[in-house]
Amino acid sequence: MADELETITGNRGLRIEEPLIFEQNTPGRLGVDLPEPPKVKSRLGGLERKGPVGLPNLSEPQTVRHYTRISQKNYGIDSGFYPLGSCTMKHNPRLNEKMARLPGFASLHPLQPVSTTQGALELIDTCATWLKTICGMPAVAMSPAAGAHGEFCGMMAIRAALEDRGDARKRVLVPESAHGTNPATAAACGYAVDTIPANERGRVDLDAFLAKLDDDVAGIMLTNPNTCGLFENDIIKIADAIHDAGGFFYCDGANLNAIMGRVRPGDLGIDCMHINLHKTFSTPHGGGGPGAGPVVLSEALADYAPLPFVTHGENGFDLVEHKNGEGAKAFGRIKGFHGQMGMFIRALSYMMSHGGDGIRQASADAVLNANYLLVQLKDTLSPSFDGPCMHEALFDDSFLKGTDVSTLDFAKAMIDEGFHPMTMYFPLVVHGALLMEPTESESKETLDQYIDALKGLTARARDGHAAYFHDAPRLTPRRRLDETSAARNPVLRWTPPVDEAEAAE
Amino acid sequence: MRYLPLSDADRSQMLAAVGVKSMDDIYCDVPARALLSETIDLPPHQGELEVDRAISTMAAKNLNAAEAPSFLGGGAYRHHVPATVDAMIQRGEFLTAYTPYQPEVSQGTLQYLFEFQTQVAMITGMEVANASMYDGATSCAEAVSMAGRATRRKKAILSGGLHPHYRDATYTISGLHNMDMSIAAPNFSGDEDLISLIDDETACVVVQNPDFFGHVRDLTPLAEACHEAKALMIVVVTEIVSLGAITSPGEMGADIVAAEGQSIGNALNYGGPTVGLFAVHNKHLRQMPGRVCGQTTDTQGKRGFVLTLSTREQHIRREKATSNICTNSGLCALAFTVHMTLLGEEGFTRLAALNHARAVTLADRLSGIDGVEVINHTFFNEFTVRLSKPAAGVVETMVENGILGGIPVSRLYPGVADLENLLLVAVTETNTEDDMDALVTALTEAL
Numbered sequence: 007m008a009d010e011l012e013t014i015t016g017n018r019g020l021r022i023e024e025p026l027i028f029e030q031n032t033p034g035r036l037g038v039d040l041p042e043p044p045k046v047k048s049r050l051g052g053l054e055r056k057g058p059v060g061l062p063n064l065s066e067p068q069t070v071r072h073y074t075r076i077s078q079k080n081y082g083i084d085s086g087f088y089p090l091g092s093c094t095m096k097h098n099p100r101l102n103e104k105m106a107r108l109p110g111f112a113s114l115h116p117l118q119p120v121s122t123t124q125g126a127l128e129l130i131d132t133c134a135t136w137l138k139t140i141c142g143m144p145a146v147a148m149s150p151a152a153g154a155h156g157e158f159c160g161m162m163a164i165r166a167a168l169e170d171r172g173d174a175r176k177r178v179l180v181p182e183s184a185h186g187t188n189p190a191t192a193a194a195c196g197y198a199v200d201t202i203p204a205n206e207r208g209r210v211d212l213d214a215f216l217a218k219l220d221d222d223v224a225g226i227m228l229t230n231p232n233t234c235g236l237f238e239n240d241i242i243k244i245a246d247a248i249h250d251a252g253g254f255f256y257c258d259g260a261n262l263n264a265i266m267g268r269v270r271p272g273d274l275g276i277d278c279m280h281i282n283l284h285k286t287f288s289t290p291h292g293g294g295g296p297g298a299g300p301v302v303l304s305e306a307l308a309d310y311a312p313l314p315f316v317t318h319g320e321n322g323f324d325l326v327e328h329k330n331g332e333g334a335k336a337f338g339r340i341k342g343f344h345g346q347m348g349m350f351i352r353a354l355s356y357m358m359s360h361g362g363d364g365i366r367q368a369s370a371d372a373v374l375n376a377n378y379l380l381v382q383l384k385d386t387l388s389p390s391f392d393g394p395c396m397h398e399a400l401f402d403d404s405f406l407k408g409t410d411v412s413t414l415d416f417a418k419a420m421i422d423e424g425f426h427p428m429t430m431y432f433p434l435v436v437h438g439a440l441l442m443e444p445t446e447s448e449s450k451e452t453l454d455q456y457i458d459a460l461k462g463l464t465a466r467a468r469d470g471h472a473a474y475f476h477d478a479p480r481l482t483p484r485r486r487l488d489e490t491s492a493a494r495n496p497v498l499r500w501t502p503p504v505d506e507a508e509a510a511e
Numbered sequence: 512m513r514y515l516p517l518s519d520a521d522r523s524q525m526l527a528a529v530g531v532k533s534m535d536d537i538y539c540d541v542p543a544r545a546l547l548s549e550t551i552d553l554p555p556h557q558g559e560l561e562v563d564r565a566i567s568t569m570a571a572k573n574l575n576a577a578e579a580p581s582f583l584g585g586g587a588y589r590h591h592v593p594a595t596v597d598a599m600i601q602r603g604e605f606l607t608a609y610t611p612y613q614p615e616v617s618q619g620t621l622q623y624l625f626e627f628q629t630q631v632a633m634i635t636g637m638e639v640a641n642a643s644m645y646d647g648a649t650s651c652a653e654a655v656s657m658a659g660r661a662t663r664r665k666k667a668i669l670s671g672g673l674h675p676h677y678r679d680a681t682y683t684i685s686g687l688h689n690m691d692m693s694i695a696a697p698n699f700s701g702d703e704d705l706i707s708l709i710d711d712e713t714a715c716v717v718v719q720n721p722d723f724f725g726h727v728r729d730l731t732p733l734a735e736a737c738h739e740a741k742a743l744m745i746v747v748v749t750e751i752v753s754l755g756a757i758t759s760p761g762e763m764g765a766d767i768v769a770a771e772g773q774s775i776g777n778a779l780n781y782g783g784p785t786v787g788l789f790a791v792h793n794k795h796l797r798q799m800p801g802r803v804c805g806q807t808t809d810t811q812g813k814r815g816f817v818l819t820l821s822t823r824e825q826h827i828r829r830e831k832a833t834s835n836i837c838t839n840s841g842l843c844a845l846a847f848t849v850h851m852t853l854l855g856e857e858g859f860t861r862l863a864a865l866n867h868a869r870a871v872t873l874a875d876r877l878s879g880i881d882g883v884e885v886i887n888h889t890f891f892n893e894f895t896v897r898l899s900k901p902a903a904g905v906v907e908t909m910v911e912n913g914i915l916g917g918i919p920v921s922r923l924y925p926g927v928a929d930l931e932n933l934l935l936v937a938v939t940e941t942n943t944e945d946d947m948d949a950l951v952t953a954l955t956e957a958l
Contacts, residue, residue, distance in 0.1 A: 036857055046867070110573045186828075295841045342771070378528060499639055
């Protein structure tokens, strides 16, 4: 009897129902104390706001409690294991946050005279030097704001270099295992996308690639290690072939974490590669950004890097902000101001903390953790490919055959076990993919617990408990959500209830 | 190394479990000549204290706007951010979460995105907003690309009052191979005529309000002319606090609002990261780029939130997506939302009134200085003054006296004779009477 009764409030202990801020509005409440504005003659030209904005009024304690409560409905790296493949969910050191908040950076205006921002330019230059050294590349464009923005930057540099030699081309080759951003970027840069199939070993089919090469191919966009978690062992041949055909090699650097300190992309023949500072260099994902996507460039592309960039001038560091002098060949500008300064600080703090030795150890640990998962799970789940993996272990859904449990159901059951699910249904080249990326931040104990959970759940699925999986997750603030109706009848903002709206009129 | 939990014993045990002798056996697919056997040439790992010291030394070489009277705007504004904002965004549950692809364990992120979208829609006077873009400049570029898709036309008209970085980013992202750009000359007097440039090929007109030089304009006639020609009016706002005082772009007839949200909740950060705002009306919803959060219910009938309309996006549509954007500015959007929640209706409108009053006071004081002419008839918290000599040199002289006295327009428009003597001056609630006294003195001495 006692177990059947619900709570009076609908709250369940630490799990508290929290309305929207708009549902907590009480006119007269304030969350800030601002002085009374002095009376002046308005210079708004008669364009004063006529009606209310409609914002709710809350006090400071209500605001703190509101955002604290809803934060507790989130899972983060700080909460537990987050093996989301292709996203590199590693520890986010708090030192980095502290450094980014130093007033000398946080309160610095982007258009101050450069004589007053020498420390900021030094930091950008130092961060750039570390990135160039790790990648073995001569140049880096720092301004892209995220991975996809970096892809755009790299492909535009390629485009500018080709046009500069009077050789505009029309096609970009993209493997079918690529991140969705790759074909979207190629299209955004005005190129037709030509898809290359994968071979049975999960790598680019070299013959199919060579067959597509001609003098109309601007370049290839290849992720390495690739999205199947494998190193493209023909990569130098691919680089040589694309160069022989007069094209360029764009590398998607999303998986740099597997090779940093062990393999330099520059030694593989790459012309440009974006680096997700929010993956490899631990700047926080923040629930979807902000990120940063600097792009390392080869000698052949360096002159086409976008504005602005830092140079060493006669009186210290300088900023090239216009398309003349050193910036004459820049392909343009892709963002306001100078890039994601806050992320450069965090990334540099991470790199300096690790040092050359720590960076080499971190990639090894990330790869070792993934291989440990692969080996421990190979007889329970179904690995997609033979041989060791890089920093991600990829499985298909054949181990679930005949259980009536899908990859999605299985992942949702992982949530009830206290883990964030792996990446599902990506890459597309594997049926019902489960892509796990443990990163170097995980201990062996965490991996062992995770392995036991996966084994236990697999046994449960095979024992015919499909309904258990279909109902999962059951222990979360919300159960499965109706995504179909959300898309069919979009409700993208709060609107006042009808009677309240009428009362306001 | 403090960030790495594996011990040497763990590593040996795990290598044995994997069935290899060393890591090189695992890196067997790497071409031998590319596999490094030694540590790359970088300094060794360091403790917190040493890293803190090195980075703090760099920070100390800057003159920051918190320690000097500062009157810089030009698309980045220093406002007071309540302490609560940073405490909330540093909660690990927000800070260290990924994009909310698993809604059952991401209701925190999703709920604040829903609140953010609602606040942005309300402030801009539009029906819906997305979950943020990288910054205002990229928002503007995406708006122009979107207008091309929505109207199936190729011509975009860019106002001469548009921030030059927005103009350049839009030209690079949307103009090089997608849209034809008609870019008006810099217009510092606030009287340009864009209506006569509109024709039946025009997809959109991009206009900033208040504009780069600070002028506040009624955009209703421009909106009417756009709609007459079946073109879209894109309104750019670089100082979002202005919308607490000025008629919203939506009320003036905007079809797309592309704005910078840095002023609310976010520090200057030397220009990044910030948060791009993007708002439209329902009829253009499915042409909108970027992530969107929507309301739905779970299997128990309880209200919840999910990312929705993803069939527009790159991970589903690949080369046919509305944009290649993936990561956006989630945490900056949270900072915006927490700050805006603290402000509320009362606080937001009062903050705007305070900014405007300070700017009016300063403009009146500056216009009393010999060799200074305030150009603007209208402005919000930023205006342009014409000096009796080139502004860049005057700014450098003021810096020697420890004052960040404004932005020389020539920094953004180099080599234009008409603009050489123009100085942009911004004032916010953070500027004190003492700051204004210091500026008046410094400017008087520098001229």
